[in-house]
Amino acid sequence: MDTRIAPGFDLAAIRRDFPILGTTVHGKPLTFLDSGASAQKPRAVIDAMTRCLETAYANVHRGAYHLSETATEAYEAARIAVQRFLGAAEPEEIVFASNSTAAINLVAHSFGRGVLKPGQFVLTSEMEHHANMVPWQMLRDENRGIGLRYVRVTDRGELDLEHLAAQLADGKVGLVAVTHMSNVLGTVTPAAQIARMAHEAGAKVLFDGSQAAVHRHVDVKAIDADFYVFTGHKLYGPTGIGVLYGKRALLNAMPPFLGGGDMIASVTLERTTYAEAPARFEAGTPPIVEAVGLHAAVDYVNGIGMEAIEAHERALVDHAMATLTAVPGLTLLGTAQDRGGVFAFAIDGVHPHDLSTYLDRHGIAVRAGRHCAEPLHERFGVDGGTTRASFGLYTTPEEIDLLAAKLVDARKFFA
Numbered sequence: 001m002d003t004r005i006a007p008g009f010d011l012a013a014i015r016r017d018f019p020i021l022g023t024t025v026h027g028k029p030l031t032f033l034d035s036g037a038s039a040q041k042p043r044a045v046i047d048a049m050t051r052c053l054e055t056a057y058a059n060v061h062r063g064a065y066h067l068s069e070t071a072t073e074a075y076e077a078a079r080i081a082v083q084r085f086l087g088a089a090e091p092e093e094i095v096f097a098s099n100s101t102a103a104i105n106l107v108a109h110s111f112g113r114g115v116l117k118p119g120q121f122v123l124t125s126e127m128e129h130h131a132n133m134v135p136w137q138m139l140r141d142e143n144r145g146i147g148l149r150y151v152r153v154t155d156r157g158e159l160d161l162e163h164l165a166a167q168l169a170d171g172k173v174g175l176v177a178v179t180h181m182s183n184v185l186g187t188v189t190p191a192a193q194i195a196r197m198a199h200e201a202g203a204k205v206l207f208d209g210s211q212a213a214v215h216r217h218v219d220v221k222a223i224d225a226d227f228y229v230f231t232g233h234k235l236y237g238p239t240g241i242g243v244l245y246g247k248r249a250l251l252n253a254m255p256p257f258l259g260g261g262d263m264i265a266s267v268t269l270e271r272t273t274y275a276e277a278p279a280r281f282e283a284g285t286p287p288i289v290e291a292v293g294l295h296a297a298v299d300y301v302n303g304i305g306m307e308a309i310e311a312h313e314r315a316l317v318d319h320a321m322a323t324l325t326a327v328p329g330l331t332l333l334g335t336a337q338d339r340g341g342v343f344a345f346a347i348d349g350v351h352p353h354d355l356s357t358y359l360d361r362h363g364i365a366v367r368a369g370r371h372c373a374e375p376l377h378e379r380f381g382v383d384g385g386t387t388r389a390s391f392g393l394y395t396t397p398e399e400i401d402l403l404a405a406k407l408v409d410a411r412k413f414f415a
């Protein structure tokens with residue numbers, strides 16, 4: 001038995017579910033280590049979307065005919081699947097957006113502009129993906145009197161909770177918006193503790209779960225999140241769909257973001273009244289086929305079990321920690337206690353873009369650059385960027401070994 005694979009985790013069978021994993025790149029078997037950017041899709045997702053397009057497709061919420069009713073049922077069933085996946089109380093708390101970025105922008109527009117008051121602050125962190133930083137800078141720069149603060153990151157790559165407490169102390173923070181797992185450092189943040197601290201200071205809390213929801217069992221009620229977002233394509237689902245969870249009363253207290261069809265209660269030439277959430281935030285034709293695909297993805301990961309996925313990943317992380325840090329000249333960004341399968345590193349004397357091109361020649365797909373987290377790279381003094389290997393539920397220990405071996409070769413090659 002391979003002790004690097006969690007007991008009972010049938011990795012070979014799982015890999016067979018992903019058609020792309022059987023393909024080659026430059027004549028080499030594909031070693032896909034960029035799931036943090038976007039994950040590959042299992043046959044179940046591909047088939048569900050094809051089936052929908054071939055047999056059950058029509059616009060939703062509009063037609064009083066069979067096909068439209070079938071599509072509407074499928075779309076709403078996806079909402080229920082996501083509600084259960086996140087442990088939300090009601091399906092009305094699940095809003096579909098086009099991705100995490102759109103979901104966070106929705107909160108920045110509706111909650112930021114409609115609920116936050118002049119003199120209040122949004123508190124985010126140095127560790128954020130630009131998706132959870134730029135919308136708050138845009139809000140600040142509109143001169144509505146809403147400020148922006150950042151929580152520092154420690155040298156280990158963890159959120160500095162003392163600094164978080166200090167930033168909350170004056171009671172002026174209206175919203176804490178932080179990541180639940182860093183897409184660069186792999187750090188998993190203590191969400192329940194952060195939510196408690198935010199609430200005690202009178203603030204609401206939003207978690208960017210774009211990475212965490214893929215790697216960990218998430219329960220928004222247990223965390224007591226006010227908002228939680230994730231994106232379909234990282235969770236083995238399609239692009240074009242993301243999720244905003246919001247507590248129902250909070251969503252219904254927020255003004256709409258986009259106006260148009262589907263989000264209204266009534267419209268006259270003089271005025272419009274708005275539907276309640278989630279319809280209020282889903283103007284226009286929604287991502288119907290994508291919702292069907294996301295539903296299939298949620299069913300797929302539930303079928304394996306998020307706990308089993310997490311255990312597999314913990315084993316991979318331990319293996320990667322030992323293997324990658326043994327590579328000469330490798331500097332790892334972040335050594336947080338609680339971390340997932342995302343490893344950003346620099347190799348002495350090798351530019352990340354050269355390195356990723358070299359690895360690609362060996363069939364290994366990694367990401368090079370600053371991974372939409374430029375301030376975090378600056379914080380760690382690696383403005384030139386890093387190379388990032390990120391795991392999915394199909395990642396094997398052998399792939400990590402291959403990466404480590406090719407990193408050693410690359411360093412010699414570029415010396």
Ligand SMILES: Cc1ncc(COP(=O)(O)O)c(C=O)c1O
Pocket residue numbers: 036037099100101102129131132179181182183208210211231242372
């Ligand atoms: C932590 C984090 N937040 C937000 C995003 C943005 O996701 P999307 O591009 O699907 O909106 C990403 C994607 O890389 C991410 O890793």
